[in-house]
Amino acid sequence: MTSRPLTPASGGFAMHTVVRFRPAGLLRTARPLVAVGQRMNTTASRTAMMLACLMIATGSPPAWAGLKSLKRVPIPLPPNLGDFVADRSAAIKLGKALFWDTQAGGDGVQACAQCHFQAGADVRVTNTLNPGANGVFDTAPAGATLNAGNFPINNGDVVGSQGIVKSLFVGLSGGPVDSCTPLADAVFPGLRQVTGRNTPLNLNAIFNFRSFWDGRANNVFNGVNPAGPTDPNARVLKVINGVPTPVAISLKNASLASQAVGPPNNR
Template sequence: LKRAPVPLPANLGDFVANRGAAIQLGKAFFWDMQTGGDGVQACASCHFQAGADTRSRNILNPGANGVFDTAVPDAMLTAASFPITTGDVAGSQGVIKRSFLGLLGPGDSCATVPDPVFNFHGVNVRQVTGRNTPSTVNAIFNFRSFWDGRANNVFNGVNPAGPTDPNATVLKVGAGGVPVAVQVRLRNASLASQAVGPPNNGVEMSCSGRRFPELGRKLLNLMPLGQQLVHPSDSILGGLSRAPNSGLNTTYGALIQAAFKPAWWNSGAVVDGFSVMEDNFSLYWGLSVMLYESTLVSDDTRVDRFLDGNRGALTAEEQLGMNVFTGKGRCDQCHGKAELTAATVSEASGDPLKGFFNTGVRPIADDAGDILQGNGFFKTPGLRNVELNGPYFHNGDKATLRQVVDFYDRGGDFRTRLTNGQVRPLGMTQGEKNALVAFMVALTDDRVRFEKAPFDHPSLDVPNGTNLPAVGAAGRSTPLGTFLGVNPFQP
C-alpha cells in the first residue's frame, strides 16, 4: 500500500491555499463534540477505534421489520448476542430524536420529539443507524463512500449527491467582494461528499432541521475543541493545543482563512442572512475532513512488511492463511490489490459499480444497498485493522472474524441468483479457517493498535462508551482491543 498513490482531486488547488492548515481544520472538525446538536456528538463518536465504532450498548436498530427481536432498545449486547440472526442491525448510536429551534452554545436549543422506535418505557434513547459504521482508515481510496455508495465520487461542495443535485451551489467572491452562486465539481472526492452527510442529520449528529450555515455560525463563535483536551504532542494539532486547558489557541475563522483561498471566504456580504463563511461552511467541512482522512493511511502491517521482502514478518500459520486468502478462500476476488478492496479509485477506473457485490448476508428485502444497483449490493470494505473494528458486515451481525470466515465457508446465508459467484461453499478445514483468521489479524497496523501518529487524537466523551483521553503522536501505552473483548478465533 505504500506504493499506492493517495487519490485527491486534480483541482484541489483551486480551493485550498494551505494543505497543512486544511488538515488541521479537518482534524478539529472531525473530533469536535460541539458539532453535535447535543454538544457531545462528533464525527469521531462513531469512528473512534481504528476508524470505526466498537460500542456495545444502545447499538441495535430494529431492521426492516421495525421490531427489536434481539434485545430492547438501549440494551447492552454481549458476545452471546452474536451472530445476530433476527434481522436486527448492530449500527451506531446517534442522537436522541429532537427538532432544531436555534443556536444556544455547544449544545443547540432543541425540542424533544416523541420517538416511537427508539424509546425504553416511553423515554427516548439514542437513535441508531440502520447500518454498521465503516472505518475511516484507508477510506481515502474509496471511489464512492458509504455502504450504499451514496457519497458521490464528485463533490459538489454542499451534500453527498454530487452532480445529481443541480441545485447545489456555493458562493465565490468576485470583483468588489460580491459573492456569486457557482457550481463546483471535485472528482475523486467521495470522502468530502461523505463528510457533509452526517453533521446535520437528525439521526446521526444533529437536531432535525439544522443546516450547514447554522452549524457554521455556531462553530465560528466557539473555541475549536473547546470541551476537549488536545495533547501538546498531537501530530497535527499539538502546536495549537492549550493543554492543560481545553481547546485550541486559534479560531475556526482563522483556520478557514489559512486553509482556503480568499475567493471562497473574503467578503463582508450577507446572503440570505448568513455571511459567506457561514454559507460556505459545507465546502470547508467536506474538503478539510477529506484531507485529514487522507492522512489516515494504514500501510505498515506485518503483511505489508512480508510483501516488502521481510520473510520473517509472518508466522507459518499466517502464511498459510494468506495462501487460503488468495486460493481456496477466493477472498482476493473482492479484497484484492494493495487496498484489499475492489471499490477503489484505482480499481474502478471511473466505473461507479466496481467493488459492490451481493454476498448473501441478509435478504434483499431487508436492505437494497447500492443506490445505483440495489439488489442487496454493498461496497466491499478494506481489511486492514479488521481485527479491531468489529462488528462486521453492513448490518454488524458478526462479532468475530471466525464468524465471518464461517459465513463464507458455508456459502453465505441468503444466496440468490444475484449473489456474487465467488460466494459458495468452500469446504475449509478447521486449520485453514484458523489460518485465515490469523492472516487477517496480521493485517493490523501497530500504529493503529497503539494510536500512534497519524492515528492520535484529542480527548472524546463517548456516549454509552468509554471516554477517551487525549493521545499524542507517540501513542498510548496499552493496545486497542477487539469488539466486546472477544477472541477473533471464537466461532
C-alpha cells in the same frame, strides 16, 4: 501426475476439466519467485505454489495476483484541490480538530470520533442495537448491553452506531448545541437513535469512490450536498470583482467531502 475427471457418486454434474502437471515442473515455476540465497517462509511458499497451480490450470495468473498494498497506491486527491485549499498542512490540522469536536454532532456530545476512534470502527456494546426492517427488537431490548451470548444475530436485528435523540433540526444556535425540536420516538424512547448499519472504517476512506452505505455521497463534490453533479442547482458563493456570486464547482475524488455535508447542520 495426471488427474482424472471428477465424477459425482450419485447424480449431479461431472467436472470434465483434466489438469495435468508434474511436481518437478511446478517447483521450477515457483523457485524464481525467491531470490537466490534466501529462504522462502511458509506463507510465501504456499502463495507461490498456489499461484503456480492456478497458472498451470488456467493458463494465466488469477485476478487477485495483481493486488498490492495501498501504501504503494497514490492518494487520489482532487486535481484542482489547490483552487480551494491554500494551506494543506493547516487543512489537515483543522480536519483532525473537527474529527474530535463534540460541537459537530449537534447535541454538544457526539463527535465523529465517537464512532471511529477505535481502529476506525465503533466497538461500543451498550445501546448499539437496531431492530431492523421489522421494527422489533428480537435479540435484546432497546438500550441493552450486548454480550458474546447474543451472537450470531440471525433475526434481522442490526448492531449499528448511536446517533442523537430523535429531534427536528431547526437551525444553528451559535453554541455547541443546535436548535432542535424534540420528537416522540416509539423505537428508542428517551434513548439515542441507533443506525441500521454499523459505522464503516474511516481508515483508508480516501480510497472510497463513493461514500455512505448506499453510495449517495458522490465522487464529485459540488460544495453543497452529497448529490454531486446530479444536482444542477448546487452553487457556492465566490467573490468576483468584489461581489459574492453563486458559482458551480466540481472536485473529483472527493466523496468524503460529499459525505461530510450530508447532515443538515454541516451545510
